[in-house]
Amino acid sequence: MNEYDWMAERFEAHRGHLRAVAYRMLGSVSEADDAVQEAWLKLTRADTSDVTNLGGWLTTVVGRVCLDMLRTRRARREEPLGVHVPEPIISRADGPDPEQEALLADSVGLALLVVLEQLAPAERLAFVLHDTFAVPFEEIGPILGRSPAAAKQLASRARRRVRGAEPMSDGDLAGQRAVVEAFLAAARGGDIEALLAVLDPDVVARPDKGPAVRGARTLATNAVTYSRMGRAAVLALVNGVPGLVASDGERVTSVMAFTIRGGKVTALDILVDPDRLARLDISPLGQ
Structure with a gap:
């Protein structure tokens, strides 16, 4: 196996996780796939010889890509009327397939994504990475160009907004x-x-x-x-x-x-x- 194939194999092992991160950040499967592809391109151009945790490294890369995409979306002022309803994942009534299940882990219902759409890009990134994927604030801060303490404050602010929003559906x-x-x-x-x-x-x-x-x-x-x-x-x-x-x-x-x-x-x-x-x-x- 040459180095390129070895790198591709390692990347594929993390693809499902990266898609899940990007979908929560962007509320769109197609945009999430674009963000993951951009992460792959960045990996092929980067020197990762000193990277000991490739999954963590890729997660921060996807986070940065999604942050840029969210900021661009906001600058374009998309969806001027109504709310920005995220693009849902549609499954048969008898249940999602395994790939869909991976994207939908941790109860990422559409109502929650609608609330996340209302957060500022930095708040959304801090909340999603920390509260959903347990990324430490020491790693989130540099993505945002802020201190870990400032990143923690952003996540806390986002958490209050999520909890204060309309309750999620009953679990039954x-x-x-x-x-x-x-x-x-x-x-x-x-x-x-x-x-x-x-x-x-x-x-x-x-x-x-x-x-x-x-x-x-x-x-x-x-x-x-x-x-x-x-x-x-x-x-x-x-x-x-x-x-x-x-x-x-x-x-x-x-x-x-x-x-x-x-x-x-x-x-x-x-x-x-x-x-x-x-x-x-x-x-x-x-x-």
């Missing part, structure tokens, strides 16, 4: 699925009262295009109208939890991720941007 996946199935059946049947039964009175729907919709009755009316327009929907796992993927018969028109607390839908994060939907891998659903 079977219960969540039952609520989503009831929502879908009521929407298909045009049953406003049945929809109201599964919606929290203060439910909010957050599309990535346009303003948020608040209130159970408004959302129920919209859901029935959407269903009557011929948007067929199927149950799927959206970042590991029950959600819906809708289509008009020719293309996917939306992906809906549910936040469910106490048997009620408290929030819906909805991806409707056709360009971003086109980048999703929906092959697990047979599309």
Whole structure:
């Protein structure tokens, strides 16, 4: 085995971990793969003879690449209307494949990623690397060009914002699925009262295009109208939890991720941007 092949083999051993780091940082599988590829190119050009922990070295490289990508995204002021709904990972309702499971470890639900999107790039990096992947602040600080103490403060600030955000879904996946199935059946049947039964009175729907919709009755009316327009929907796992993927018969028109607390839908994060939907891998659903 020559040196290049040996290096490639070592890199492949860390690829899954690096993709998981990048996905939490960027909220996009395609961008995460770009960041990992950039890390590989940097590895091929670097002198790593003194590197004793290649996994740690690659993690910091991916962190720097993702930080630059987040700053560029913010400078371009993407998604001026609505929230920036991350690109979800779509799986069959009976469960994700092993590669998807690796990306979704540690409960990286879409609701959490939406909260992470609201953090400043430096806060997001400090929080993700330290709280999710246990990277010490002594290594995070240099990535940010700050002291370890300053990096710790950024992570602490991000942690407070994450904890203060809307609660995540209940952990009972079977219960969540039952609520989503009831929502879908009521929407298909045009049953406003049945929809109201599964919606929290203060439910909010957050599309990535346009303003948020608040209130159970408004959302129920919209859901029935959407269903009557011929948007067929199927149950799927959206970042590991029950959600819906809708289509008009020719293309996917939306992906809906549910936040469910106490048997009620408290929030819906909805991806409707056709360009971003086109980048999703929906092959697990047979599309």
